[in-house]
Amino acid sequence: MTQPHPTESMAAAAPVTTEAIRAAVDAGFPATVADLARLVRIPSVSWPAFDPTHVAESAEAVAELLRGTGVFELVEVRRAPVEDGSELGQPAVVASRPARDGRPTVLLYAHHDVQPPGKDEDWETPPFEPTQRGDRLHGRGAADDKAGVMAHVGAIRAFAEASGDFDLGIAVFIEGEEEWASRSFANFLREHRDVLAADAIIVADSGNWDLETPAITVALRGAVAFNLRVDTLTHASHSGMYGGAVPDAMLAAIRLLDTLWAADGSVAVDGLRSADLETPEYDEAQLRSEAGLLDGVSPIGNGTILSRIWAKPAITVTGIDAPDVANASNTLAPGVRVRVSARIAPGQDADEAFAAIRSHLEANAPFGARLTFEEVDTGQPFLVDTSGWAIAETRAAMAEGWGREPVEIGVGGSIPFIAELVEEFPQAQILVTGVEDPDSRAHSPNESLHLGVFKRALLSEALILARLDARATTS
Structure with missing residues (x-):
């Protein structure tokens, strides 16, 4: 790969105009939305409890869409072993077109698997009927992240139509298990490094500041x-006969989990x-509106609201295995299992953070309760270097596509595989x-995509491709 000079840009040589790309996006947008709807109809949940044939069907559908662009020399569905080598991961899609005349190569990433839908009654419309x-x-998946897949596909279509021919190298990696911890991701990168190597990587799996303002x-x-398993008894016992003298696992779990948080x-x-x-202005009213806080329920934490979401740790108990209310007998529960999910601040190692949480729980286990830690998953935080030429081109393309300068944001969620991308492709x-x-x-239930945001994001990506294709070589 040839690295373009950081001061050279589309202004020096523009093979295709913004107007031509905008016209191509406009003309192709109805078909892009229709293709997105077809992907949403495939219930491609990658969790082990769900039918894996749907993920395979989704991968084949994405591969067909990429083949239909007519720009790639290679489009295949591939799998790689999970981390421990015990099995193959879910099917992913790779595509590639080599760069010509010293132009850079861009890798486009998104994922075609989705979260479980949850309870149907929580949805206002059927989750897999767009x-x-x-x-x-x-x-489900209309936004996260089948819209990311279609932003790539739609941008490639529009750019190719507007330019006729181009020299930019394009690689595509559409993952099939991002929602299940990307367990084969690192192996996939290593096995397909030659196909995926790039000068710039666009990860289309985040959000924007609001409906009118783009974000990087x-x-x-x-x-x-x-x-986390919490055990206190060898078997369940009558709560009337032994309650008050014998600590049950639910009591121990509640007391233990409460130590994870301060009073605020x-x-x-x-x-x-x-x-x-640094965080931009964001007040409590906006938090209440966007998060759905009930009247009378106060925000938690300290510091600016966005610092709590972007720059501080958070711990959530996302699931509890215990007798449900319908089957609650008068017994002391011998064991309880909970799922603990923590978010850690940029700059902290994930393994170090797990060790700190484990040490805290072991030191605070009440009544000598026995703790067992199972199915540990970690993902590294990430800070983007914003000084490179690719960021500058992206800012300019977003300003053209949205008619407004982008803002730089943090995200409270995690995309752990980005650290693996950096490790495999450090340049x-x-x-x-x-x-x-x-x-x-x-x-969440009622996931949705704003079609105006989608169109502006798609246009911006097509403009990014054009700007990268226009970069002069250094050779």
């Missing part, structure tokens, strides 16, 4: 998740650190973009 209501397309994500929290709801685990990030510049907005409700 439904347009006003300016929003509703459905420059900070991501890391993730630590695990199952901030994390109270020694060894978990915060990052020093590549990472660009984290997205199609979501504050009301997309990714991972």
